[in-house]
Amino acid sequence: xxxxxxxxxxxxxxxxxxxxxxxxxxxxxxxxxxxxxxxxxxxxxxxxxxxxxxxxxxxxxxxxxxxxxxxxxxxxxxxxxxxxxxxxxxxxxxxxxxxxxxxxxxxxxxxxxxxxxxxxxxxxxxxxxxxxxxxxxxxxxxxxxxxxxxxxxxxxxxxxxxxxxxxxxxxxxxxxxxxxxxxxxxxxxxxxxxxxxxxxxxxxxxxxxxxxxxxxxxxxxxxxxxxxxxxxxxxxxxxxxxxxxxxxxxxxxxxxxxxxxxxxxxxxxxxxxxxxxxxxxxxxxxxxxxxxxxxxxxxxxxxxxxxxxxxxxxxxxxxxxxxxxxxx
Ligand SMILES: [Zn+2]
Numbered sequence: 001x002x003x004x005x006x007x008x009x010x011x012x013x014x015x016x017x018x019x020x021x022x023x024x025x026x027x028x029x030x031x032x033x034x035x036x037x038x039x040x041x042x043x044x045x046x047x048x049x050x051x052x053x054x055x056x057x058x059x060x061x062x063x064x065x066x067x068x069x070x071x072x073x074x075x076x077x078x079x080x081x082x083x084x085x086x087x088x089x090x091x092x093x094x095x096x097x098x099x100x101x102x103x104x105x106x107x108x109x110x111x112x113x114x115x116x117x118x119x120x121x122x123x124x125x126x127x128x129x130x131x132x133x134x135x136x137x138x139x140x141x142x143x144x145x146x147x148x149x150x151x152x153x154x155x156x157x158x159x160x161x162x163x164x165x166x167x168x169x170x171x172x173x174x175x176x177x178x179x180x181x182x183x184x185x186x187x188x189x190x191x192x193x194x195x196x197x198x199x200x201x202x203x204x205x206x207x208x209x210x211x212x213x214x215x216x217x218x219x220x221x222x223x224x225x226x227x228x229x230x231x232x233x234x235x236x237x238x239x240x241x242x243x244x245x246x247x248x249x250x251x252x253x254x255x256x257x258x259x260x261x262x263x264x265x266x267x268x269x270x271x272x273x274x275x276x277x278x279x280x281x282x283x284x285x286x287x288x289x290x291x292x293x294x295x296x297x298x299x300x301x302x303x304x305x306x307x308x309x310x311x312x313x314x315x316x317x318x319x320x321x322x323x324x325x326x327x328x
Contacts, residue, residue, distance in 0.1 A: 017048065017059065020189060021240050021247070024052035029059060034222050034229040037273040038266070038285035041070050045230045053243055056212050056235040061186055070231045071144070076284040077122035078146050086291065090125060097179070098129035100256070101206050104316050106174055108202075112136050115200070117173040119163055119191075120181035124151045131156070141168035163191055172200045179208045180312075183232045192248055192317070205250075205317040208258055213237045215300075215309040216267050223274065225266035238313060245317050252318040257310030261301040264311070265293035 018025055031047040048059040062070070071078075105114060111134045118127050121140035124147060131138060131154065138156045145160040152158060161168035164185055176195045182188050195205050210226035212235045217224045226235055236244075238255045245253030269287050272278035280287050304310045 019050040019053060019055055020057065020187075020234070021055050021243055022050060022053040024050055026051040027057075031056070031222055031227070034227045035270075035274065036070075036229050036231075037223075037270045038228070038282065039070075039072055039075065041072060042066070042230045047227065047229075047235075050240075053240040054212060054237050055240050058230065058233045061233055062230055064186065066230075073146075074284050076286060078144070086286075087125075089291065089294075091129070094125040094129040095132075097126060097208070097258075098133055100258075100314065101177065102130070102133060102135075104204060104206065104254070106202055106204075109174060114175065115139070115171070115173045116175045116177065117141070117169065118177045118179065119168075119195070120178055120184070122179075123147050124154075124156070126177065126179055127151070127156055128154065139169060139173070163194060167194045167198050169198070172198050172203065174200045174203050175206065176203070177206045180210070182207050183209050183228075183235055186233060188234050189244060189248065192244065196248060196250070196317075196319070199319050201319070203319050207241070207315040207317070208312060209236055209241070209315065210260075210263065211237055211257075211310050211313045213309055214263065214311050215304050215307075216263050216311065220267040220271065223267050223270040225263045225270065236313075238308075241313070241315050245315075248317075250317045250319065252316075254316040254318070256314040256316075257305035257308075258312040258314050259298070259301040259305055260311040261294040261297040262290075264297035264301060265290045268293055 016025065017027055019027060027048040027050050029046055030049040033044040034047060035044045036042055046059050047056050049056050114135060115137045116130060116135055117139045119141050121127055121142055124140060127138050127140055136155070139158070140151070140156055141159045141161050141163065143160065143162045148158050159168040164187060176199065182191065185191050192205065199205065212226065214226065217226060226232065241255065242253045269290055272280070272287070301311050
């Protein structure tokens with residue numbers, strides 16, 4: 001009886017939550033008790049699915065004072081860039097990504113003059129890959145200064161700041177990049193809005209984010225690596241990310257499938273970590289079998305790109321034309 005009442009109450013409360021993208025109240029608590037099987041930083045969390053636009057959002061959203069705790073020192077995105085098989089594979093991945101994103105850069109501006117900002121740059125591998133391609137006006141912001149010392153000598157302008165509170169720089173940028181970052185914020189729309197008002201004429205915002213239409217979500221459900229619980233708060237697909245762009249007044253949002261085999265290997269690792277029989281000791285949230293598994297699943301992840309169910313997606317937000325004349 002008590003459980004029934006609780007269920008009814010739960011449903012009533014959830015019905016009152018409007019989707020942050022489409023404002024629909026037709027949201028359902030589909031994904032319950034998603035564990036942090038990578039770092040074990042927090043209790044299991046739940047996610048709502050918006051039946052109207054497909055947005056998946058953590059419910060309730062985490063308290064702001066908890067966020068630091070979700071990113072322990074061993075968090076792999078802050079691993080210093082040094083010689084290892086993992087970083088050299090990652091380097092190749094970042095070089096490919098740099099090639100992919102630079103084709104959207106404004107070719108009317110010389111490489112040296114193009115002002116590029118990466119928000120949430122982690123250990124800086126993408127910024128370094130861009131530097132190697134001849135882009136020198138590089139800036140980065142992250143909420144922690146853990147890896148700053150290793151990057152400062154490379155001439156990259158760095159600031160520790162939480163963009164949800166304020167934009168980290170007092171200047172405009174031609175390109176603002178967020179690589180697997182937008183899904184971590186408590187208010188992703190506000191973040192995009194802040195970025196938009198700091199874009200130059202013809203500036204662009206580039207996002208890479210997990211795709212909720214990915215094949216792996218169907219397979220792995222609560223173990224899907226895309227949840228990265230409790231760190232991921234909002235998860236998008238092609239349809240609703242375009243909705244955000246339209247809502248914020250961008251003229252165009254281009255999306256492109258991105259192949260990230262790590263979404264397969266980490267999902268499998270999550271399944272194994274949940275069972276005492278197959279649980280192993282992780283280092284930086286990674287098991288000994290993670291890399292071979294990623295390699296094994298690369299062909300599948302590539303095929304997904306062609307069937308509209310890619311692991312991740314790249315989204316390019318183009319500045320609103322009508323605002324160009326009044327832009328800073
Ligand atoms: Zn919605």
